[in-house]
Amino acid sequence: MKARQTTVKVASALAWLAGLWLAAIGGSVPALAGPPVECRVDGVPSEAAFPLNYVKKAIGNKKLSILVLGTGSSQLGGAAQNAYPARLQAALSRRLPDVAVAVAVDVAQKRTAADMVRTLSPALAASKPDLVLWQTATVDAIQAVDPDQFSQALDKGVRLVRAAKADVIFINPQYSPRTELVIALGTYVENMRWVAVQKEVPVFDRFNLMKAWYDQGTFDLYSATKKLDMARLVHDCLGRLLADLIVEAAKPDPAVIEKGN
C-alpha cells in the first residue's frame, strides 16, 4: 500500500510538471485536523478562501443552523443517519461542542439547479439557516441543461440565500468512474467554479476529493455492490471534511473549537 502510494505520488509529480502543481496546491491548503487518516487527501484544494460571516456570527451565538439543498447524492440508502448531512451534524457537534448545530435537508432526486432555485425561498423561510450547503450540477449535466442557464440559476440561488442572511457553500458533483463517458460533468464543474469565484462562494470540491480517493485506493468507487459499507464510509468522510471546511472558512473564535478528535 505504502509503496503503491509512493509510486502514485512520484509518477503524478512527473506528470504534473515535476511536482510544481502539487507543491503549489499542497502548500496552499492547511492540514486537515479532524478526519481519520483515510479521508485526508493532499493536493485537493477545498476553497475556503472566502469568509463565512453569518456562520461566524452564528457560532459566536452558540447556535448554528444549516440547510442542505441537494439531490440524489445527498441521500443514502433511505436511512438519513448514513448520509453526509447527518454525518456533518455529528462532526460539527464534535468540533464545536458548545454550539447547538442543527442540519435540515431539502433533498429530492432529479432536480436541476433551476428547479432548486424555484423552491428555494420557501425552504429558506422554513428553516432560517445561517448556512446553505448547495449540492448540485450532476442532474444538470445528465439532462444537458444549457450551461449558461445553469450558471444563471447558481447566481440567482446565491443571491436568494444571501438575501435571507445566510452564507452558501457549493458542493460539486461526485466523481463516478463508471459514468465518466456518459455524463459530461466538465462544463458544469467549471461553470460552478466561475460562479463561485465571482460570487465569493467557497466550493467543497467533492469531485476531485473522490477522484483522489479513487486514484489512491482509499475507496474503490468502481466496485459493483448493493452493500452500503463503502458508501457509508464515503459519506462519513464527506461529512467530516465538510465540517472542517466550514470551521476553516468561518474562522470562529479559537476557544470554541475542539481540537484533535
Place this chain on the structure above:
Amino acid sequence: MVPTLSERDLRLDLFRGLALWLIFLDHIPSNAVSWVTIRNYGFSDATEIFVFISGYTVAFVYGRAMEQSGFVVSAARVLKRAWQIYIAHVFLFAIYLAEISYISQSFENPLFTEEMGVLNFLQNPDVTIIQALLLKFKPVNMDVLPLYIVLLLCFAPFLWLLMRSANLALLASGALYSVSWLFEWNLPAWPQGVWVFNPFAWQFLFIFGAWCALGGATRLSRAIYSPITLALSIAYLLFAFGIAMTWHIPSLGSYVPQIIGDTIYPIDKTNLDVLRILHFLALAIVTVRLVPRDWPALKSPFMRPAILCGQHSLGIFCLGVFLSFAGHFIFTEISNRIPVQFLVSLSGILIMAGAAWLISWYKRIERQGPRPPVTKPGFAGGE
C-alpha cells in the same frame, strides 16, 4: 484574382497529427498524461488546430478539384467526404454503445444511484439511436465529427465564393459568426440543450483555414512576419498562460485584477470565444516563426509518425476516439494507476502512428501495384 495553390505543406500534416494525439489524450477521462496537452496552458486547445487545418486542407484539395473539374464535381466530392465522415461517426457510436452497455451491466452501487440513472437511455434504444443518427444525441467527446460533417455539408457554396472572391467569403463567414453570437444561434441537441461545438461559430475558423489555403496566408505574410505581431502574440500567449495557471492553482486567482476577470470570463468554447481564436492565432504565428516551411526536421524519421497521422486524419481521428473509449475501459475494468495511464497513452499514440503507416502503405501499393484482374460481378469476393 486567381488563388494560388501551392505544394503540400508538411507542417500542416505535422500539427494536425499532433492535434490528433492531443485530442486522443484529452478524451480519455481522468488521464494524468493529458496534463501535457495545450488546453492546460492557454485558452485554445487541439480542437482549434484540427478545425483550422481541416479547413485549410479541404480548400486545398477541393479548390484544386474545382479548378480542374468545375463546381458540380467538386461539390459532389465534398458531399461524398461528408458522407464518409457520417459513416465513421455512426460506426464510433456503435462502439460507444457496446462499451457503455458492457460497463453498465449489473453495476449497482448505492453511492451512485443518481449517476446510474443516466444509463436509462439504454432502455429505449429506439429514441436514442434515432437521435444519434440525426446527430442530435452526441455522447461525451463525440462532438467533433458532427461539427465536421455540418461544415462540409455547407462548404461547397463557400468554396465557390472563396475561389471567386476570397475576402468576400471570409467576410461572410465572419458575419455569420457575429450574427450567431448576436442571436444565439445554435443547432438543437437531444435530450435538450444545444451542440457543444456550435457550427455557426466554429465555421469561421474552418473558413479562415480555407481562406489561408487559397492565398490568404501569402497575403498576410507581411503581417505574420512583422516583429510587432510576434511581440504581441508572445505577450498574449504569456497572458493566457498566466490566466490558465489560476485554474490549476486557485490561490493565484487573487492576483488577477477583478476587471480582467470580469472581462474575459466566461471563455466560451461552444461558441468559439474571440479569446480562443486570438490564442490560436498567436500560437500559429509563433509556430510558423519557429518552424519554417523548409525545416529539415520535417523530413526526419522522428516527425514521420505525427506527419503520417496528420495525412490520414479522418481514419486516425476515429481510431483515436475508439482508443480513448478503450483507454477508459482499461482504467475502469483493470487499473487506472498512474503507470498504467502512461502506458495506455503511449500505446494509443503508437497504435495511431502504426495505423497511419499502414494506411499510407496500403494506399501506396494500391497506386503502384498492378491492378487486380477485373472480376465479373457476382463472383465471390467481387469487390
